[in-house]
Amino acid sequence: MKDPVELLSEYIAFASVSTDPTAREGMRGAIEFAADQLKELGFSVQEVPTPLHPILLAERRTSPEDPHILIYGHYDVQPSEPDGLWTTPPYQAEVRNNRIYGRGSADNKGPQIVHMAALAKALQENPNLALNITWFIEGEEEIGSPSFRGFLENYKDRLAEADFVLLSDTGSPSPDQLVVTTALRGLVSMEVKLTGPKMDLHSGIHGGAVRNPIQALSTLLATLHNEDGSVNIPGFYDGVSLPESWERDELAHHPSSPEEYAKFLDVDEFFTAPGYSALEAVRFGPTLEINGIGGGFQGEGQKTVIPSQAFAKLTCRLVAGQDSERVEKLLVNALRDRCPSGVRISIDTHGGGNPYWIVPPNRTNTPADQSPAIQKGFSVLEDAITESFGKRPLYLREGGSVPIIADLKDIVGLDTIMVGLFTPECNLHAPDESFHLDILHNGIDAFAKIFANLARK
């Protein structure tokens, strides 16, 4: 296999922007590039068609007695706009400051190259590696994986043969401190719209006669939180438990301080629900956020209208113990019940996803029936990362949502072990996205050991 930086540069050159219908060539080039690498590693590969972008499904089969892992990745990337803010062209990789720059370098092409080059290394040392691997690389991650559940339903019997999933599409705080992500938050998403008069009204001629939809919406939204910052929807917190003390201990090793965090955000004070510090709240606590609001005149100056409509976009982030369908219902009912008179309410739910969590072995809350394969997975990972990066990984929950992970659990029954290979400096989804070369090289070293040690001896 070629030099990994060269390989990654080639992979970056394909502008595989899944949301852009004109990016067919880049999408095709990327999936064929990934297929070629896996073929070179001895995989049999197939393209699974979906309503939109095909999924690459590759298999390396040894004995059915051997361990079996599933590896996930995605070959699509975010759009590169605004291109003018890139130091060098987004699809022309360049190495500087010990980083490789380019769209997709960190999300998710770099981590895939780490896995591929690591497997090449492991196979070089032991061509008969006794490890079954099913590798799938999707092309719709950046647009919410709309075809992924259908794929899991169709292939669940084949996928369920694996012991667990290995994924590197999460973050770590710094190039020498990796994090194994132990939870992802779930999501509930909806838009609420209030309609008053049938058209925008002149606020002089008609002001005083009708309920203003923006006033009604503000009043409605103001009911959703208590003054202490907690969510004011009865039942919202049912099932939520505070983090275990081992989780707070892990967080204490996180290299970021509350002071640095406040400075980074440029806020004078944090605002968290009771029971959580700021660094805890973003990982361990559920939230209800208003992501957008609009109505009436938004231009320069003033226009004295009473608008016909106003809307808000809401999402909840859910943690272990919460169910997305149940919370969606609670929120919809609260909005309907509390909607002021004089306006009509309509609510569009946008789907969501359940939270996911996995507890490492030997913790206070490790499930008694955790499989030996997963326990071995964690142990092999910890040893390899500690050796290759010089520090043991931290085990932390993460605030974001990766709905496919909960889907893999729900539909296929598989757990996922997540190793974060990008850092906050990688500029995901933004100009000058980059991937740290220490992580690239140490990651290859670590994953080569991981593959070697997961295999049957």
Added chain:
Amino acid sequence: MKDPVELLSEYIAFASVSTDPTAREGMRGAIEFAADQLKELGFSVQEVPTPLHPILLAERRTSPEDPHILIYGHYDVQPSEPDGLWTTPPYQAEVRNNRIYGRGSADNKGPQIVHMAALAKALQENPNLALNITWFIEGEEEIGSPSFRGFLENYKDRLAEADFVLLSDTGSPSPDQLVVTTALRGLVSMEVKLTGPKMDLHSGIHGGAVRNPIQALSTLLATLHNEDGSVNIPGFYDGVSLPESWERDELAHHPSSPEEYAKFLDVDEFFTAPGYSALEAVRFGPTLEINGIGGGFQGEGQKTVIPSQAFAKLTCRLVAGQDSERVEKLLVNALRDRCPSGVRISIDTHGGGNPYWIVPPNRTNTPADQSPAIQKGFSVLEDAITESFGKRPLYLREGGSVPIIADLKDIVGLDTIMVGLFTPECNLHAPDESFHLDILHNGIDAFAKIFANLARK
């Protein structure tokens, strides 16, 4: 003087769009057309330059002993866009269904032609009409009259010689039921902006740590009204008195019913402050409206951000007894005092204007010191309108704001008598603007009598 329909058609042909820098030719044509008509009526005319569009100032002087009225009009019009929605071209007048169609036909070129043709008629009957008239026609009404206060300051001594101002730039409910407007609401206008973190944040990675500016803004805005619909700012209602019983009686003669009004607005119920019906609230009550709100993601679908900022645009409509500077201060202080923690507030005030009111003679609340000239003005108007339109005018307050009227009072010390010559069907500021020919002809008849009877016999 020519036929008034022909005259109005010529006036409409000038595309005098004051907001459009490319409409110089139309602006020039319109002011010169108006100057020519007034010259033909024996006026000496001058163009008063301003930083933007000149004001036409014309004077007809008889004996200083004669009564003296000021007549206001504006030669500028709103833009005609969207032109595709006009049945016939906006600057090419056409008569159909007993209406003359064209941009400016009702606002304000038609009413000016009524005044001019009426004066021509009065002068035909009595060339030595003993009536001083100062006529001024501005060119910035549709853009908020930015040069008007400066003009008043410079010319206040000359203008103050008049007894009162006559203006026809307000509305009436139907072509046979004219309204003399007895009050205009004042205005307070501002934009409030809340800033949280310095950039939009990913609601997964950072959700739970900071105050969301939209949540803070909703909470803040929700404090501004009580549940009963009244404004929740201590002192806001100070000085406001409920309408006199004669005013409620007048309103009872208004041809619109609450049921028709609710149907027109397409609302299931009205929402008014206590003490006012819907038709009363829009004329007699003060309001605080949210005219616009914005923040975060407003596109299709979802984007899980916590926005850095959120803003709202607010206006108050003020009634007799309220002072715009005082109310502005109350609102600014309330917003600052009630702003939730964790965000920074900034408030831009956009200026405003005081309410204006004038009480006809012989009412329960007529000022004891009302001038005989004004009392005669009201009486002459009522007789002429009753004869020419077949019904006595109604005396009603109006909900809109025309800040120049309060400015005339504040700076020059003059009161204004307002006779509404357009109706809701005239489509002001919209496609297919039109002016009813019955109002044109009966208006000329009425104003000819008004001029004749205001003159010294």
